[in-house]
Amino acid sequence: MTSRAHDPWLLTPGPLTTSYSVKEAMLHDWGSRDKNFIAINQRVRDRLVALAGGEGTHVCVPLQGSGTFVVEATVGTLLPRDAKALILVNGAYGQRIARICDYYERRYSILQTPEDVPNDAAAVDAALTDDSELSHVFVVHCETTSGILNPVADIAEVTVRHGRKLIVDAMSAFGAIPMDAREVPFDAVVASSNKCIEGVPGVGFAIIRESLLEDCKGNAASLTLDLYDQWQAMEKNAQWRFTPPTHVIVAFEQALREHEEEGGVSGRGARYRHNCKILVDGMRELGFETLLPDELQAPIIVTFHMPADPSFVFQTFYDYLGERGFVIYPGKLTVADSFRIGCIGRLGEQEMRMALDAVRETLVRMGVTHCGPKQSNPATA
Numbered sequence: 001m002t003s004r005a006h007d008p009w010l011l012t013p014g015p016l017t018t019s020y021s022v023k024e025a026m027l028h029d030w031g032s033r034d035k036n037f038i039a040i041n042q043r044v045r046d047r048l049v050a051l052a053g054g055e056g057t058h059v060c061v062p063l064q065g066s067g068t069f070v071v072e073a074t075v076g077t078l079l080p081r082d083a084k085a086l087i088l089v090n091g092a093y094g095q096r097i098a099r100i101c102d103y104y105e106r107r108y109s110i111l112q113t114p115e116d117v118p119n120d121a122a123a124v125d126a127a128l129t130d131d132s133e134l135s136h137v138f139v140v141h142c143e144t145t146s147g148i149l150n151p152v153a154d155i156a157e158v159t160v161r162h163g164r165k166l167i168v169d170a171m172s173a174f175g176a177i178p179m180d181a182r183e184v185p186f187d188a189v190v191a192s193s194n195k196c197i198e199g200v201p202g203v204g205f206a207i208i209r210e211s212l213l214e215d216c217k218g219n220a221a222s223l224t225l226d227l228y229d230q231w232q233a234m235e236k237n238a239q240w241r242f243t244p245p246t247h248v249i250v251a252f253e254q255a256l257r258e259h260e261e262e263g264g265v266s267g268r269g270a271r272y273r274h275n276c277k278i279l280v281d282g283m284r285e286l287g288f289e290t291l292l293p294d295e296l297q298a299p300i301i302v303t304f305h306m307p308a309d310p311s312f313v314f315q316t317f318y319d320y321l322g323e324r325g326f327v328i329y330p331g332k333l334t335v336a337d338s339f340r341i342g343c344i345g346r347l348g349e350q351e352m353r354m355a356l357d358a359v360r361e362t363l364v365r366m367g368v369t370h371c372g373p374k375q376s377n378p379a380t381a
């Protein structure tokens with residue numbers, strides 16, 4: 001895949017390596033009130049709704065900023081003051097939703113599982129049965145902290161059966177792991193430009209059930225983060241209320257075009273699964289162990305146990321790989337001393353194999369002979 005030789009390959013959870021053509025799309029200036037830009041904005045919104053299977057039921061509300069800005073805007077807009085959220089937590093991003101609720105003084109309960117254990121639909125069922133005040137359920141589709149895939153379809157089924165609202169943080173899954181509103185009845189899904197769609201960072205979006213959003217006037221305590229107001233304004237004249245990230249949106253349209261050319265969600269997902277398999281197989285061959293068993297692993301980012309070999313110093317490993325042109329990611333898990341390697345972005349088999357070569361040579365350079373963790377996990381060995 002084409003990239004400039006001097007750019008590093010980003011094996012991270014985002015921002016990611018983008019195609020040359022996506023970067024090239026930004027070499028122009030656009031007036032935000034110009035009809036060509038307005039048309040691009042509309043196409044981007046329509047395409048995102050289509051990708052979520054929400055045509056006729058859901059609307060796309062984009063917002064300036066990183067993904068968290070839209071998560072926050074979604075909490076602030078969709079939750080009335082008397083709402084009570086049930087937040088499913090098995091990593092930092094679920095925890096972040098709770099933090100947002102603290103800022104907004106929205107009540108919540110947390111259903112927590114360890115970072116290597118998926119959300120439990122039966123526990124959600126019990127919680128919703130016990131507490132009739134719980135009005136909204138929050139789930140993170142792929143919890144990027146560990147790379148675990150959460151059972152959103154099961155959670156959606158339980159939530160709908162209880163007549164509550166479901167909000168999905170699908171930031172790191174949208175565009176690569178299927179979630180179609182006609183099959184998984186979510187009320188809102190939140191994602192951003194710079195993950196599996198492979199755009200550049202700067203815009204996020206929420207795809208919200210229109211009948212729900214219509215009732216959300218006056219909920220938001222922030223003008224800039226009011227998705228109802230953003231939606232109403234955009235419906236009126238197709239324009240953004242405040243300066244849009246024009247270049248980001250134009251690049252996003254190009255990224256969406258390339259996503260479609262690759263075969264949409266299934267094509268993109270297939271490449272990532274292939275990347276993930278090459279990475280996991282190659283790392284296991286070198287002696288590394290994954291945190292998660294294969295059946296819980298989303299093909300987005302893989303957490304590896306830190307090797308027990310005293311010659312393995314993560315910062316040195318990171319720096320040497322950086323010299324070879326590969327940027328990996330430290331772990332921030334509580335269950336295990338670990339690091340992460342992403343398999344999303346404009347990367348294919350060749351780049352994953354080059355990354356493995358770089359890892360192999362880096363281990364030799366560091367004098368690391370044993371890559372297994374202190375405590376071997378038989379489930380993933």
Ligand SMILES: *Cc1c(COP(=O)(O)O)cnc(C)c1O
Binds near residue numbers: 066069093172
């Ligand atoms: C990336 C990500 C976010 C948003 O992070 P930003 O740094 O604000 O873009 C939120 N949730 C999940 C699951 C993510 O992977």
